[in-house]
Amino acid sequence: MASTTSKAAQGFLDFVNASPTPFHAVANAAKRLEDVGFTKISESDSWGPLLQVGKGYYFTRNQSALCAFVLPKGFKSGDGIGLVGTHVDSCCLKVRPVSKKIKGDFLQTYGGGIWRTWFDRDLSLAGRVIVQTSPDKFVSKLIKIDRPLLRIPSLAIHLDPARESFTFNKETHLYPVLGLVSAQLNAPSPASDAEGEIKKGGSAVGKPEMAPKHHAGMMDLLASELGVDVEDIYDFELSLYDVQPAVVGGLNNELLFAPRMDNLMSSYAAVEALAQSYTSLSDTQTTASAILLFDHEEVGSVSHHGAESSMFPHLVQRLTSAGIALSATETKERSLEVALAKSFLISADMGHGVHPNYTEKHHELLAPTLGEGVVLKTNAGQKYTSNAPTTFLIRRVAKLAGVPLQEFEVRNDSACGSTIGPHLSVNVRTVDVGLAQLSMHSIRETAGVKDVPYYVSFMQTFFEQYGTLDQELTVD
Known part of the structure; x- marks a missing residue:
C-alpha cells in the first residue's frame, strides 16, 4: 500500500504544481488523457462519423473546462452514462x-x-x-x-x-x-x-x-x-x-500541503480514474463513462464553461444521437430522456475535515478526518444533492473498491457551502462526495496522503461497475 499511496500522492503533487490556473489544469488533464490513447474532438464537429465504440474522446471549452468520455463496445443510443463532475477553478x-x-x-x-x-x-x-x-x-x-x-x-x-x-x-x-x-x-x-x-x-x-x-x-x-x-x-x-511547491509533510509523511486542493484534488482523481479505467476497459462494461471539469464554480457556475452551461446536457444528447449510428439494434424508444434517466452523476468537491483546534464547528458524529476515506456530503437544504437512493449506490461502489466512507453534514448553526451538484441534479440523479481537508480557500491547504488513492480507486470502480450496480435498486 505504501508504494501505491506514494505514487498517487506524487501524481497529485505533480498535477497541482503544474496547474496554477484552470487553463493549465485543463491542458495537463488533456495530456494525461492523450497519453493513454484518448482522441481530441471539437464541439464544432459532427461526432457521428468520428466516434467508435471501445474508444475514449475528449473536448475542451474556453481552455478552462474539459469533458472526456469512454464508449464501451456495447454502447447503444439511450444507454446511461456514469459521470463524475468537478471544477478546476480556485479562489x-x-x-x-x-x-x-x-x-x-x-x-x-x-x-x-x-x-x-x-x-x-x-x-x-x-x-x-x-x-x-x-x-x-x-x-x-x-x-x-x-x-x-x-x-x-x-x-x-x-x-x-x-x-x-x-x-x-x-x-x-x-x-x-x-x-x-x-x-x-x-x-x-x-x-x-x-x-x-x-x-x-x-x-x-x-x-x-x-x-x-x-x-x-x-x-x-x-x-x-x-x-x-x-x-x-x-x-x-x-x-x-x-511559487512554493506542494509537498508531502507530517511526522510520518501522512499529510499533503498544497494550494488549490479545492478542487484540483477531485479533478486529478477524476482524470486519473478515467484514464486507468480506459486502459483496462472490459468487454462486459455496459455504460459509458465521462468526466466533466467545469470552470467558475467558486463564483456561481453561471458561464459558458460553468456547470450551468450546455456542456452536460449537450454531451448526453450528442452521445445519444451518436449511439444510433454505432448500434444496429437501437429502438425508437431509446432517447435523450431515457439516457438521462439511466445516468448518474458524482459531484466531487472537497469537504471540511474536523479542525483539531475548532472541533466545536462540527457535529460530533459527522466530523470527517483527514486520511480516513471518501466523504459523503448531505444537506437538508439541498446545498448538497445526496439522498438515500444515491448514497446507497455510492456505498456499494465504496464497498467494491475497498474504500472507507465518512459522513458530513454541516451543523444547524453554520452556513453550508455548495457545489456543482445542485446545478446539474435537475437533469440527472446526483450525489455529493469529497475528501476531508483543512484551510479550504486558503493559499495553502492540507489533506491526507492516504485519501488520494482512495479517491482514485473509488472513482475508477464507479466507472467500471456503475452499469451493474444501477440494476440493484430502482426508485421511481
Whole structure:
C-alpha cells in the first residue's frame, strides 16, 4: 500500500504544481488523457462519423473546462452514462483588465478566498495570453513564470493599531510589491516613446491594445517569457499564484500541503480514474463513462464553461444521437430522456475535515478526518444533492473498491457551502462526495496522503461497475 499511496500522492503533487490556473489544469488533464490513447474532438464537429465504440474522446471549452468520455463496445443510443463532475477553478487574485496603478489596486479577488493568507508569500503570474503570430492569425498561449515576482507585505504590528485582529481593505491593501521603486513600475518602456507609441525596428507601428493599460515592466516580462514583442500581445488573463511547491509533510509523511486542493484534488482523481479505467476497459462494461471539469464554480457556475452551461446536457444528447449510428439494434424508444434517466452523476468537491483546534464547528458524529476515506456530503437544504437512493449506490461502489466512507453534514448553526451538484441534479440523479481537508480557500491547504488513492480507486470502480450496480435498486 505504501508504494501505491506514494505514487498517487506524487501524481497529485505533480498535477497541482503544474496547474496554477484552470487553463493549465485543463491542458495537463488533456495530456494525461492523450497519453493513454484518448482522441481530441471539437464541439464544432459532427461526432457521428468520428466516434467508435471501445474508444475514449475528449473536448475542451474556453481552455478552462474539459469533458472526456469512454464508449464501451456495447454502447447503444439511450444507454446511461456514469459521470463524475468537478471544477478546476480556485479562489485567487487576478490582474485587472487595466492594471497600471495610479490610485487603487491592480488586483481583483476571485471567489471567497481567505485573503489574509496571501500576505507575505512569494507570488508569481500565470494564465493565458492572446498573441498575434501573423497579420491575420492569433493564438492563446499559456504562461507560467516560475520565479517569485510579487509580494503583498503585511503591515508591521508596531504600525497597526488593530494589532492582532489583522484588518485590511481588499481594494487598497492588496497591492503587491513588484520592485523597489514604485515609480519605475509606471515608467514608459524603453521601447516606447513619451506618447506610448511602440517602436519596432525604429518606426512606429501604432498603439497596441494592452501596453497603455499595464505596467511597462510587466508587459516586457510577458513578452520575454513568450518570446514575442510587446506589440504582439493583444489580451491576457493572469492570476497570481504561490511559487512554493506542494509537498508531502507530517511526522510520518501522512499529510499533503498544497494550494488549490479545492478542487484540483477531485479533478486529478477524476482524470486519473478515467484514464486507468480506459486502459483496462472490459468487454462486459455496459455504460459509458465521462468526466466533466467545469470552470467558475467558486463564483456561481453561471458561464459558458460553468456547470450551468450546455456542456452536460449537450454531451448526453450528442452521445445519444451518436449511439444510433454505432448500434444496429437501437429502438425508437431509446432517447435523450431515457439516457438521462439511466445516468448518474458524482459531484466531487472537497469537504471540511474536523479542525483539531475548532472541533466545536462540527457535529460530533459527522466530523470527517483527514486520511480516513471518501466523504459523503448531505444537506437538508439541498446545498448538497445526496439522498438515500444515491448514497446507497455510492456505498456499494465504496464497498467494491475497498474504500472507507465518512459522513458530513454541516451543523444547524453554520452556513453550508455548495457545489456543482445542485446545478446539474435537475437533469440527472446526483450525489455529493469529497475528501476531508483543512484551510479550504486558503493559499495553502492540507489533506491526507492516504485519501488520494482512495479517491482514485473509488472513482475508477464507479466507472467500471456503475452499469451493474444501477440494476440493484430502482426508485421511481
